[in-house]
Amino acid sequence: MSDTAAISPPREAGFGDYVALLKPRVMSLVVFTALAGLVVAPGALHPMLGFAAILFIALGAGASGALNMWWDADIDAVMRRTARRPVPGGLVTPAEARDIGVGLSLLSVAMLYLATNWVAAALLAFTIFFYAVIYTMWLKRWTPQNIVIGGAAGAFPPVIGWAAATGGIAPEAVWMFALIFLWTPPHFWALALFMKDDYSRAGVPMLTVTHGRAETRRQIWLYTLVLAAAALGIGFSGIGGPVYLAVAALLNARFVWHGWKLKRRSEAEAEADGYAAEKRFFRLSLSYLFLHFLAMMAQAWLVRAGLPGGW
């Protein structure tokens, strides 16, 4: 054979390819929400222990990401959005991804226990199990409710942050869990609307594939309403206050308005403008979550500084 390029193996993986296994973008959201849980919780944790707690919660989330990439390599290979991930790209072998995932899971849980307490460590272990086994191995390929139930995995980080600071769980931590849990379905369904054929080609039973795009738009709208109710409800809880409530009112009015616009759109309209509204809603959902947690932290700092701000 004269054409050596045709048989040359893919390039050898660099350090960045192993970092990509840990889904750094998802980790950034985990870091931020876990920090929020840690900051708004009563009681003070030594800054070094707080830093270590956030780091190992993020590492645990990264480990579950690596396990997800190991198990889902076949799906990732046929989806445009994920085809260039390290495993389907041939840079990292599935076995390597699995071993890194298992190794970092054990390390992150053990280190979180040593740095903080067993409640936080047990919650982190459960979160990794929930994402890697319940969501990735079971729900994702089986039911259109995959995103709804699987969203619980992403909702745990602020609860773990809270547990790291207090050694337990309180209703306020459950409120933060609810915020991310209810936010996940509209966020991912908006993505599924404009990633069009990806999920159907991969055989993943997303709502857009099983129940149609019109129903998905209706469900996004319904979840947006429930989410708004929960987000505003937090304003009257122990971690809420006037500052949070004012921010939440603005954010939710905007989110509900854009959710309504998505519901009213037909597929023809969406295709005509290249799914502009769906993409805008997806981006908006990211800032929506970020600003809610930022407002919660600002509220907690105001109260701690002795300034008027709490209820």
Place this chain on the structure above:
Amino acid sequence: MGLNREHELHGRRRGRNLGVAVALGAFVLIVFGITIAKLSNGQMIEGFDHALRPSLLPQEEAR
């Protein structure tokens, strides 16, 4: 052609090795930091090896 010719692959391996070294170094620093934080949170350590510890003696004798 010399045997020590630099290839793109060598750079990639060096990067990988450097990444692992930095990660391990950071891990050591974090464990050290956690240790210091934990120790400073608790009671002071009593360095009374092979000797009577004043805190274990009855109040009278300790004086």
